[in-house]
Amino acid sequence: MAWVEIKDLPADWESLASGEVESLAETWFNIYHDLKDTSLLDTFNERLRREWSIETGIIERLYTIDSGTIAVLDGL
Numbered sequence: 001m002a003w004v005e006i007k008d009l010p011a012d013w014e015s016l017a018s019g020e021v022e023s024l025a026e027t028w029f030n031i032y033h034d035l036k037d038t039s040l041l042d043t044f045n046e047r048l049r050r051e052w053s054i055e056t057g058i059i060e061r062l063y064t065i066d067s068g069t070i071a072v073l074d075g076l
Contacts, residue, residue: 050074 009016035041051074057063065073 047074 032041035044054065054070054073058065
């Protein structure tokens with residue numbers, strides 16, 4: 001793949017924002033507040049780190065994994 005220069009955002013970049021992000025952030029904050037002192041949050045964070053690690057390896061082309069294998073690893 002050939003290198004392509006990254007272009008600046010358009011002047012009206014704010015129009016690209018989704019109104020759903022604020023709602024999602026509020027929902028996450030409320031759930032986090034309910035779970036912050038429980039083992040459920042630790043379990044969630046562990047699974048999220050695992051998922052991000054797998055996806056990072058795929059993006060960096062360190063390996064290729066089919067979706068079935070990802071599902072198995074994510075369920076550990």
